[in-house]
Amino acid sequence: MFELANPKRFMQFSGALLPWLAGAAALALLAGLVLGFRAPPDYQQGDTVRIMFLHVPAAWTAMMAYGLLALASIVGLVNRHPLADVAAKTAAPLGAVFTALGLVTGSLWGRPMWGAWWVWDGRLTSFLLLLFLYLGYIALGQAIEDESRAARACAILAIVGAVNLPIIEFSVDWWTTLHQGESILRKGGPLIAAVFLWPLFLMALGYTLLFFSLWLIRIRTEILERRARSLMLSGAP
Amino acid sequence: MSEFLSQGGYGAYVWPAYAISLAALGAAVALTLAAYRRAKRRLARLEGKL
Numbered sequence: 001m002f003e004l005a006n007p008k009r010f011m012q013f014s015g016a017l018l019p020w021l022a023g024a025a026a027l028a029l030l031a032g033l034v035l036g037f038r039a040p041p042d043y044q045q046g047d048t049v050r051i052m053f054l055h056v057p058a059a060w061t062a063m064m065a066y067g068l069l070a071l072a073s074i075v076g077l078v079n080r081h082p083l084a085d086v087a088a089k090t091a092a093p094l095g096a097v098f099t100a101l102g103l104v105t106g107s108l109w110g111r112p113m114w115g116a117w118w119v120w121d122g123r124l125t126s127f128l129l130l131l132f133l134y135l136g137y138i139a140l141g142q143a144i145e146d147e148s149r150a151a152r153a154c155a156i157l158a159i160v161g162a163v164n165l166p167i168i169e170f171s172v173d174w175w176t177t178l179h180q181g182e183s184i185l186r187k188g189g190p191l192i193a194a195v196f197l198w199p200l201f202l203m204a205l206g207y208t209l210l211f212f213s214l215w216l217i218r219i220r221t222e223i224l225e226r227r228a229r230s231l232m233l234s235g236a237p
Numbered sequence: 238m239s240e241f242l243s244q245g246g247y248g249a250y251v252w253p254a255y256a257i258s259l260a261a262l263g264a265a266v267a268l269t270l271a272a273y274r275r276a277k278r279r280l281a282r283l284e285g286k287l
Contacts, residue, residue, distance in 0.1 A: 037241075041245050046245045046246070046247055047244035047245035047246075047247045047248075047251055048244075048247045048250055048251060050244070050251050050254075050255075051250065051251060051254045054254055054255065054258045055254070058258070094265065097261055097262070097265050100261065101257070101258055101261055101262075104254070104257055105254045105257070105258060108250045108251075108253055108254045108257075109250065109254070111250060112247055112250050210262065210266075214265060214266065214269045217269050217270065217273050218269055218272070218273075220273060221269075221272050221273045221276045222276075224273075224276035224277055224279075224280050225276045225279075225280075227280055228276065228279050228280045228283050231280070231283045231284065232283065235283070
């Protein structure tokens with residue numbers, strides 16, 4: 001882990017890993033799409049069940065990304081390692097995209113199934129808060145010019161904001177809601193049929209691998225940019 | 238074919254969900270790759286100069 005924290009090693013390692021990661025993401029997404037459109041309509045939800053194959057993976061990835069952002073922030077704060085700061089910073093815009101997709105696809109699913117684009121219940125509201133946390137994190141980072149100060153302030157925001165993750169997770173148990181409860185990762189096994197579970201699993205895998213692929217590329221980009229900046233500073237006439 | 242497009246009458250919800258997801262993720266991929274290439278070119282230029 002800390003071997004990889006050396007930027008040079010990280011560049012070698014991530015460069016070798018990326019083609020496999022991106023290839024696996026593409027395969028999983030393709031297979032998920034094919035199975036998703038070959039699945040029969042759900043007996044209650046009809047064909048809107050196909051929105052689930054986008055909505056649930058987006059929401060999961062958005063939450064995972066925030067968890068990773070918060071973890072990287074802790075490592076950045078405690079160990080003062082620049083690579084952890086870079087990892088946290090570069091995860092945020094990606095997380096925001098997946099969060100926005102979770103909200104939009106949820107809205108497009110809620111309208112035909114609940115009769116409402118939006119309701120202010122625990123799950124939806126806490127998930128909207130996740131988007132604001134991401135946007136606030138990005139804005140805060142851009143507002144502070146000094147790199148390490150920005151990283152520290154952002155890390156604190158990210159860690160405090162992590163309290164929202166269990167709130168999202170348990171919101172469907174704590175408050176009355178239109179949003180359905182946990183039906184996949186539950187005690188006693190999933191509640192949905194295999195014909196829906198497979199495309200859902202493949203899409204979730206594809207979204208996760210896509211996130212990691214893009215994350216690695218963004219970390220690499222930031223490392224190159226920082227190298228260029230230090231070259232400019234040291235080599236400027 | 239038209240049955241596929243209508244998605245049991247829910248096409249107006251299913252297709253936008255797929256179109257928006259594809260557009261957003263496609264844009265994320267394109268922007269991420271473009272920034273990477275830009276940074277790579279810039280560094281190469283700088284290293285060539287020094």
